[in-house]
Amino acid sequence: MGSAVTYTATVAGQGVPTGNINFTIGSLALNMNALTNGSAMLLFPIGSVGITPTRAAYTGDGQNLPSMSATVNVLATGTVSILVSASTGNLTHTVPVTVSLQ
Numbered sequence: 204m205g206s207a208v209t210y211t212a213t214v215a216g217q218g219v220p221t222g223n224i225n226f227t228i229g230s231l232a233l234n235m236n237a238l239t240n241g242s243a244m245l246l247f248p249i250g251s252v253g254i255t256p257t258r259a260a261y262t263g264d265g266q267n268l269p270s271m272s273a274t275v276n277v278l279a280t281g282t283v284s285i286l287v288s289a290s291t292g293n294l295t296h297t298v299p300v301t302v303s304l305q
Contacts, residue, residue: 206249208277212259213242216267225260228277249279 210228214220224243226233236243243259254276263269 206279207246208249208279210245210247210257210259211242212236212244212261212272214238214261214267214270215241218266220261220264220267222262222264222267225262226257227260228257229255252279254278 210226212224212226214222214224220241221238223234224236224238224245226236226245226247228247233245233247236245256274257277258272258274260271261267261269
């Protein structure tokens with residue numbers, strides 16, 4: 204689809220949490236996104252239209268235990284333009300149609 208989504212995980216705990224966030228997007232595990240000031244970000248391309256379950260897992264540090272977020276369903280939508288042609292004998296009529304995908 205040519206677009207991307209930014210995932211952000213923020214950890215609240217004792218002091219300023221350190222460690223890593225491991226994102227799971229669909230069935231793809233993306234590991235070791237280091238926390239900066241208690242947050243980690245991941246820019247990930249949108250592969251297709253539809254719902255993708257996503258979650259983040261915190262690895263913990265010396266003051267904070269590991270934890271995992273609830274699963275969040277991310278909905279990707281899009282628009283595509285197509286041409287529809289119909290022919291009768293020697294006559295062809297083509298009409299552009301825009302379809303919204305959700």
